[in-house]
Amino acid sequence: xxxxxNQLAVLFEGNGxxxxxxxxxxxxxxxxxxxSEQNPEAFFLTWRDGELKLLDTELLRKGGxxxxxxxxxxxxxxxxxxxxxxxxxxxxxxxxxVVDATTGWAQDSLCLFRMGYEVxxxxxxxxxxxLLTDAFERLTQELWxxxxxxxxxxxxxxxxxxxxxxxxxxxxxxxxxxMFPPKRxxxxxxxxxxxxxxxxxxxxxxxxxxxAAAFSATAKRVVVKSPDYAEPLGGKPTETFGSKLLxxxxxxxx
Ligand SMILES: C[S@@+](CC[C@H](N)C(=O)[O-])C[C@H]1O[C@@H](n2cnc3c(N)ncnc32)[C@H](O)[C@@H]1O
Numbered sequence: 192x193x194x195x196x197n198q199l200a201v202l203f204e205g206n207g208x209x210x211x212x213x214x215x216x217x218x219x220x221x222x223x224x225x226x227s228e229q230n231p232e233a234f235f236l237t238w239r240d241g242e243l244k245l246l247d248t249e250l251l252r253k254g255g256x257x258x259x260x261x262x263x264x265x266x267x268x269x270x271x272x273x274x275x276x277x278x279x280x281x282x283x284x285x286x287x288x289v290v291d292a293t294t295g296w297a298q299d300s301l302c303l304f305r306m307g308y309e310v311x312x313x314x315x316x317x318x319x320x321x322l323l324t325d326a327f328e329r330l331t332q333e334l335w336x337x338x339x340x341x342x343x344x345x346x347x348x349x350x351x352x353x354x355x356x357x358x359x360x361x362x363x364x365x366x367x368x369x370m371f372p373p374k375r376x377x378x379x380x381x382x383x384x385x386x387x388x389x390x391x392x393x394x395x396x397x398x399x400x401x402x403a404a405a406f407s408a409t410a411k412r413v414v415v416k417s418p419d420y421a422e423p424l425g426g427k428p429t430e431t432f433g434s435k436l437l438x439x440x441x442x443x444x445x
Contacts, residue, residue, distance in 0.1 A: 198391070199318060200224045202235040202246070211238070219317055227251050234391060236318065243325035245318070247387060256384055258297050258326030260333070262305060270339055271307030277432035279306060281414045281439035288362040291344075292351035292405055293369050293395070296384050297323055299416070300344055301330075303366075310344040311362065313351040316392050320348040352400050355408035365405040367424070368416040369395035398424055406442060413442045 201216040201223045203209055215236065216223040224230050227246075235246045237255070244255030262272070274284050278299070282289060287309055291300040294312040296319075304310045314320050323346050330336055330343040347354050355365070372394050395401070402425045405413045415424045417438045423431075428440035 197231075198233045200230060200232040200235055202227055202237040204237055204239075207238060215321065219321065234318075234387075236321065242329065243322055245322060245387065245391075247390075250383075256387060258322050260301060260326050260330050263298070263302065270305065270335060270341075272302075272305045274306050277434065277439055278302065281432045281441050282308065282364055282366065283412060286363040286411070288360070289364045289366055290355070290358065290362045290408075291366045291368075292355060292401065293367050294323060294346070295319060295368065295388055297326060297344070299366065299368060304341075304344055311347065311358075312344045313347045313349065313354055315348070315350045317348070318391065319388075320346065352397065352404045355404045358408055361408060361410040363409070363411045364414060365409040365412075366414050366416075367398075367401060367405055369398045369401060369424075371418050371421050374418065374420045406444070409444060411444055413444075415440045415442070 199219065199221045201212050201219070201221060203212040203223060203225050212223055219236075222232070224232070224235070227235060233247060235251070237244055237246065239255055242257040244257045246255040250256065282303065288311075289303050289308045290311045290313065291297075291303070292313045294300050294314040297312065300310050300312050312323065314323055327343040327346060336343065370389060370392065373389070402413065402415065406425060413425065415428075417424065417440060419436050419438060423440045425440070425442050429443040430441045432439045432441070
């Protein structure tokens with residue numbers, strides 16, 4: 192499933208303590224490189240501007256991709272942001288606790304966090320888990336998070352199909368946004384963060400099993416984000432919210 196292992200290296204560009212880079216390379220079991228030239232790897236992790244970043248050959252000069260912890264364009268900046276739109280409708284306004292079992296770049300998790308939901312995150316890609324740990328640490332340093340004494344989402348690293356069986360408390364909602372194959376080349380995946388994730392992590396082929404694990408672990412509902420062309424993951428949903436290109440299928444438990 193993951194194509195990361197032979198394709199990834201940690202890159203030390205001469206800034207900061209090398210021991211931090213060595214430790215990251217050791218945790219991920221990948222080589223540490225001191226130059227991006229003439230290496231067999233296609234992807235690199237490095238700290239730039241105080242953020243852990245993922246680079247591919249195209250991004251080496253452009254800065255790289257980190258988990259963006261700032262509000263999305265147009266999102267209200269006060270906390271909690273209003274529970275508006277199809278996403279919040281699907282999650283449920285009365286929902287308090289959410290497990291995002293497919294965290295990825297955490298844009299959905301962070302949106303839920305800013306709307307005031309209590310969020311736990313699961314991610315199985317070791318590389319993505321490192322990028323997320325770095326991001327949630329940066330989030331604790333944000334002034335508004337400190338002022339409001341908020342606790343950033345808790346990250347669990349591993350396969351959600353296993354981890355969901357052992358949750359300390361069942362959440363009101365389990366959210367799933369697995370990787371679907373693109374309908375056409377250059378379709379919904381045209382955003383660089385998602386294209387690179389597709390290249391690094393690949394398609395999630397065990398989605399059906401994940402849905403079953405989520406449905407038995409949730410207290411109240413499972414929400415699945417799907418492209419318009421995909422069959423509903425858990426059969427006919429109880430209700431659906433969304434637009435033409437994107438659906439949130441909601442499966443209520445009782
Ligand atoms: C499409 S991305 C999610 C994007 C995310 N919603 C966002 O806002 O950035 C899917 C992610 O889920 C992770 N994933 C898929 N199946 C998983 C599983 N069974 N357990 C844990 N993580 C999983 C993949 O590694 C990938 O990072």
